[in-house]
Amino acid sequence: MTAAAAVRVPVGAGAGTDPYEVLIGHRLPAALGPMLGTARRVAVLHPGAVAGTARAVRSELAAQGYEVTLLQVPDAERAKTAEAAAHCWRALGRAGFTRGDAIVGVGGGATTDLAGFVAATWLRGVRWIAVPTTLLAMVDAAVGGKTGINTAEGKNLVGAFHPPAGVICDLAALDSLPADDYAGGLAEVIKAGFIADPAILDLVEADPQAARTPAGPHTAQLIERAVRVKAEVVSEDLREAGRREFLNYGHTLGHAVERNERYRWRHGEAVSVGMVFAAELGRRTGRLDDATADRHRTVLQSVGLPVTYRGDQWPRLLDTMRIDKKTRGDLLRFIVLDGLAEPAVLAGPGPDLLRAAYTEGVAAAPTGGPAGAVNAAGAVTASGRKAAT
Numbered sequence: 001m002t003a004a005a006a007v008r009v010p011v012g013a014g015a016g017t018d019p020y021e022v023l024i025g026h027r028l029p030a031a032l033g034p035m036l037g038t039a040r041r042v043a044v045l046h047p048g049a050v051a052g053t054a055r056a057v058r059s060e061l062a063a064q065g066y067e068v069t070l071l072q073v074p075d076a077e078r079a080k081t082a083e084a085a086a087h088c089w090r091a092l093g094r095a096g097f098t099r100g101d102a103i104v105g106v107g108g109g110a111t112t113d114l115a116g117f118v119a120a121t122w123l124r125g126v127r128w129i130a131v132p133t134t135l136l137a138m139v140d141a142a143v144g145g146k147t148g149i150n151t152a153e154g155k156n157l158v159g160a161f162h163p164p165a166g167v168i169c170d171l172a173a174l175d176s177l178p179a180d181d182y183a184g185g186l187a188e189v190i191k192a193g194f195i196a197d198p199a200i201l202d203l204v205e206a207d208p209q210a211a212r213t214p215a216g217p218h219t220a221q222l223i224e225r226a227v228r229v230k231a232e233v234v235s236e237d238l239r240e241a242g243r244r245e246f247l248n249y250g251h252t253l254g255h256a257v258e259r260n261e262r263y264r265w266r267h268g269e270a271v272s273v274g275m276v277f278a279a280e281l282g283r284r285t286g287r288l289d290d291a292t293a294d295r296h297r298t299v300l301q302s303v304g305l306p307v308t309y310r311g312d313q314w315p316r317l318l319d320t321m322r323i324d325k326k327t328r329g330d331l332l333r334f335i336v337l338d339g340l341a342e343p344a345v346l347a348g349p350g351p352d353l354l355r356a357a358y359t360e361g362v363a364a365a366p367t368g369g370p371a372g373a374v375n376a377a378g379a380v381t382a383s384g385r386k387a388a389t
């Protein structure tokens with residue numbers, strides 16, 4: 001499949017921004033050129049894990065006459081720091097990058113978040129293109145122009161809305177993705193199912209084992225459906241003045257878990273637990289029926305995602321949630337469901353409700369493992385990885 005045969009999902013213009021396309025297919029690097037506009041110099045940011053893909057992008061662009069700088073950035077969440085951004089700014093300064101030049105982010109969501117942030121801040125904004133290489137980045141992070149880095153106080157606390165000029169999802173990249181990272185991406189796919197497109201849930205539930213691998217029969221359809229959900233929402237509300245908050249389903253608690261675990265948990269793993277918590281909040285406020293609430297745990301577990309977290313951590317998690325971007329003053333706000341595909345805002349739930357939803361919906365006994373998640377059967381499920389802070 002070439003760029004001509006790729007699925008193209010349009011993303012509309014926000015205030016003052018241009019529309020762009022998400023391409024989904026195979027053998028797509030040649031599609032980069034037309035997205036680069038008049039740029040002559042291109043910086044390709046990438047982690048070591050996809051150095052080969054970054055080199056392929058460099059060869060393609062060099063053949064098209066661009067002057068290409070490869071810039072390796074730290075892996076995973078360790079890329080989303082002020083230090084990593086400063087390292088990129090230094091490299092751009094030394095290479096003489098002007099407002100006419102461009103940045104390409106090749107990697108997972110952490111890399112595309114950093115690349116977009118560097119593009120948003122360098123000279124107050126230069127063109128950038130996302131080449132996502134994880135499932136999560138294809139269906140969510142690379143689309144929509146939320147860019148940013150973490151601080152010690154929490155996740156994504158510094159950033160900018162800066163949409164890319166295009167997104168290239170080359171499905172071949174998924175073949176080398178570790179299984180746990182692929183499963184992490186399924187959390188955002190399933191999120192899109194609960195908030196907007198229940199056919200996604202049906203496809204996953206039809207064969208959860210197949211859904212866990214890029215070789216599954218529905219991979220391309222799941223990706224396209226999730227991208228369309230995201231594209232539709234951000235086209236209408238780039239700056240999260242309203243409906244875009246629905247994309248944050250499961251993230252209020254999820255981000256707190258990520259920080260609490262010093263980013264040893266994958267984003268998708270933490271969001272999985274966060275969605276179970278949000279479903280429990282929906283159930284306890286009389287908005288969500290039992291079957292749909294229970295469906296969260298079942299479908300997430302069926303693809304190997306964690307659905308519980310340490311009960312003893314509640315005070316710390318609550319504290320971190322106070323600085324969530326949906327909070328207004330002292331008012332905590334959560335995305336919940338009024339029904340399947342009917343997201344809504346729950347503003348100011350009381351402390352007893354929050355604690356009960358956590359204790360009875362999510363909490364498990366503390367464990368000594370690096371990640372600390374236990375599933376219903378008592379097995380550690382979130383695979384630990386190196387702490388980012």
Ligand SMILES: NC(=O)c1ccc[n+]([C@@H]2O[C@H](COP(=O)([O-])OP(=O)(O)OC[C@H]3O[C@@H](n4cnc5c(N)ncnc54)[C@H](O)[C@@H]3O)[C@@H](O)[C@H]2O)c1
Pocket residue numbers: 047048049050075076077080107108109110111113133134135136137140141142143144145146147156173174175176177178181184185188266267268
């Ligand atoms: N901006 C947004 O709208 C948005 C949306 C969702 C998530 N995010 C962010 O995305 C990040 C999570 O993204 P992620 O799950 O892609 O994690 P990630 O970027 O950390 O990538 C996961 C791991 O896979 C490796 N990797 C990437 N592509 C690979 C490939 N093709 N083969 C082998 N290894 C590969 C990476 O080096 C990393 O170790 C979080 O920081 C999250 O906050 C942002």
Ligand SMILES: O=C(O)C(=O)C[C@@H](O)[C@H](O)[C@H](O)COP(=O)(O)O
Pocket residue numbers: 140144146155156188240244245247248249251325
């Ligand atoms: O695009 C959005 O909007 C989202 O909320 C998508 C989320 O999956 C994503 O993790 C996002 O980065 C969270 O944003 P934040 O504003 O809560 O930091």
Ligand SMILES: [Zn+2]
Pocket residue numbers: 140188251267271
């Ligand atoms: Zn997310």
